[in-house]
Amino acid sequence: MIYVTRKEHFNAAHRLFNPAWSEEKNQEVFGPCANNNWHGHNFELIVTVKGKPDPDTGFVIDLKVLGDLIKEKIVDKVDHKNLNLDVDFMKDKMASCEIFVTEIWKILAPAIQEVASTAQLHYIKLVETPKNFVEYYGE
Numbered sequence: 779m780i781y782v783t784r785k786e787h788f789n790a791a792h793r794l795f796n797p798a799w800s801e802e803k804n805q806e807v808f809g810p811c812a813n814n815n816w817h818g819h820n821f822e823l824i825v826t827v828k829g830k831p832d833p834d835t836g837f838v839i840d841l842k843v844l845g846d847l848i849k850e851k852i853v854d855k856v857d858h859k860n861l862n863l864d865v866d867f868m869k870d871k872m873a874s875c876e877i878f879v880t881e882i883w884k885i886l887a888p889a890i891q892e893v894a895s896t897a898q899l900h901y902i903k904l905v906e907t908p909k910n911f912v913e914y915y916g917e
């Protein structure tokens with residue numbers, strides 16, 4: 779089994795806020811991340827696909843095709859957007875990295891199978907700040 783990885787980049791704004799809580803509780807739990815006027819990040823999205831190399835191409839998946847797919851399905855929808863307001867797949871969801879990465883997985887896993895039937899999404903790493911990132915294996 780070979781693991782191949784593509785990295786893409788986008789900028790997005792968001793706010794961590796639980797609507798069931800008071801403003802004070804949100805400020806207490808999320809601090810500046812609950813700022814009413816949002817805040818932004820330079821995200822990195824790292825996607826690993828696993829499979830066996832095709833005997834004709836030597837590819838598990840064409841990394842250009844994978845990059846284009848990530849751009850079409852995710853980056854074009856979130857880049858320079860507000861995750862809470864502008865992004866359909868994040869509507870009414872907590873805009874934490876944990877929830878964001880699971881929603882990205884739900885979109886990319888079937889899309890990858892469609893373009894490369896013998897390959898499978900293995901892992902996603904979402905980097906929010908130079909200090910903070912989440913990793914997800916779809917479990």
Ligand SMILES: Nc1nc2c(c(=O)[nH]1)N=C([C@H](O)[C@H](O)COP(=O)(O)OP(=O)(O)OP(=O)(O)O)CN2
Nearest residue numbers: 794810811817819873874875876906907908909910
């Ligand atoms: N488990 C999670 N914790 C936090 C998340 C998250 O998505 N999942 N998100 C945030 C914020 O969005 C935030 O903007 C990042 O905050 P913070 O760690 O304070 O930012 P830095 O990495 O720049 O660290 P500094 O200590 O401020 O330099 C918070 N928590």
